[in-house]
Amino acid sequence: MxxxxxxxxxxxxxxxxxxxxxxxxxxxxxxxxxxxxxxxKHSSSSQKVKIGEVVYSLEIADTEMRREKGLGGRDTLCESCGMLFVFETRGQYAFWMQDMRFPIDIIWLLENRIVFVQHDVDPEFSGILNPMVFADTVLELGAGKGQNLRVGEEMQFLYGG
Structure with missing residues (x-):
């Protein structure tokens, strides 16, 4: 058996x-x-950008989930912090202020050159910001931090920690 x-x-x-x-x-x-x-939610890869004499530490939003969340749900953003939205291809990228609790400056870039700046976006703004320009990255900083930035300027990114 x-x-x-x-x-x-x-x-x-x-x-x-x-x-x-x-x-x-x-x-x-x-x-x-x-x-x-x-x-x-905080990428291990970090990047910095120098604007004037200030170096900003950037959190990288390089996935769909991170880009959708963005800075939403946070109470504050440190004085020298920002978020860099990285896209795989150039395109026209729209942004909204869903769940935002503080005003920001939004800077659209193509190949590290500024193509559009929206200053002092209020957290209560309920519309969609779509500047109709092609970009491959978008930078969000606290309101006023990008006040001297102009279209055509090149951003100086510093890679690494």
């Missing part, structure tokens, strides 16, 4: 579905930890 004994929970169709379900759950957990959705 060399009969193979199969546990009852695996011999039924329900058991097979249960096993497949467990496999799916573990696969999803693996994806969560190894793909972007499992990363901290």
């Amino acid at each position: 060399n009969e193979k004994i199969t546990p009852p929970f695996l011999s039924s169709m329900t058991g097979r579905f249960f096993s497949v379900g467990i496999l799916i759950v573990f696969s999803a957990l693996g994806a969560f930890f190894f793909l972007d959705i499992g990363k901290s």
Whole structure:
């Protein structure tokens, strides 16, 4: 009698579905930890930009999830901090003030050159800011921090920590 004994929970169709379900759950957990959705909202890659004599530390928003969240939901932004939205391709990128709690300056750039600046955007603004210019990155700083920036100027980015 060399009969193979199969546990009852695996011999039924329900058991097979249960096993497949467990496999799916573990696969999803693996994806969560190894793909972007499992990363901290603060990217480990950092960048800095020098505006006048001030060097700003930039948080990088380089995924769809980070770009959608942006600076929304925060109470403040440090005096020398900002967020850099990085896009894979040049395009016309619209921004809104959803969940914002403080005013900001928004600077659209193409190949590190300023193509549009929107100063002092109020957190209560409910419209969409779409300057109809092509950009590949957008920089958000606290209101007034970009007051001297003008279209055509080149931004000086300093890579690394």
